[in-house]
Ligand SMILES: Nc1ncnc2c1ncn2[C@@H]1O[C@H](COP(=O)(O)OP(=O)(O)O)[C@@H](O)[C@H]1O
């Protein structure tokens with residue numbers, strides 16, 4: 281790997297396609313940072329609910345996103361996130377947040393604020409694997425490695441369901457995966473690959489095969 285230009289790897293895809301796990305694995309393997317952009321939308325959602333701000337109040341939620349101080353780990357081995365000094369690493373994963381986060385993620389003024397913060401983190405970190413819904417198309421469209429990670433809806437629901445270990449029933453998980461993707465895809469183009477983006481279908485691949493494939497792409501691009 282050349283050290284002069286920091287390597288940025290952008291990974292998008294629907295819920296449960298394996299973005300976070302694969303990105304963390306690739307970052308560890310290549311000694312890069314890791315950014316989970318979805319955690320930032322989740323943190324703003326958590327803070328809005330905590331302050332009793334109605335999520336439909338687009339302007340007030342946007343102001344929160346513009347003014348809140350979000351610090352997020354870029355260490356692939358240890359994830360944490362804080363908003364205005366409160367650590368929200370665990371609460372942002374609760375089903376109650378997953379059920380409503382799309383309301384915040386489809387607020388375009390929120391997106392503008394969080395995208396600016398994401399670009400800042402990516403620049404400060406140097407080499408990084410950044411994942412979400414609009415990294416390949418909006419946040420860092422010039423990244424030398426861009427991947428759309430997909431998997432069949434059934435596989436994605438099954439993965440999420442087993443991850444939640446009984447915290448939510450199958451209907452709720454299906455709703456969180458399928459409805460949320462439908463809502464999120466109205467503001468971010470992660471259902472089809474943009475020009476130059478490599479599609480990886482993880483339905484029949486295990487995690488290490490997905491990581492190997494992305495590492496190979498990165499090695500070829502960064503020679
Ligand atoms: N290729 C894969 N095969 C099987 N399970 C996977 C695979 N990739 C990820 N998983 C599992 O699926 C769940 C969702 O993965 P995650 O990385 O959180 O997806 P995303 O970030 O796209 O929502 C996790 O429990 C993870 O361990």
Ligand SMILES: Nc1ccn([C@H]2C[C@H](O)[C@@H](COP(=O)(O)OP(=O)(O)O)O2)c(=O)n1
Nearest residue numbers: 295296317318319321382385412413414464
């Ligand atoms: N770059 C991003 C990242 C996430 N989002 C949205 C999509 C989801 O509804 C939420 C949370 O994203 P997250 O990646 O944590 O969701 P999943 O864990 O994959 O289900 O934020 C987005 O709109 N743009």
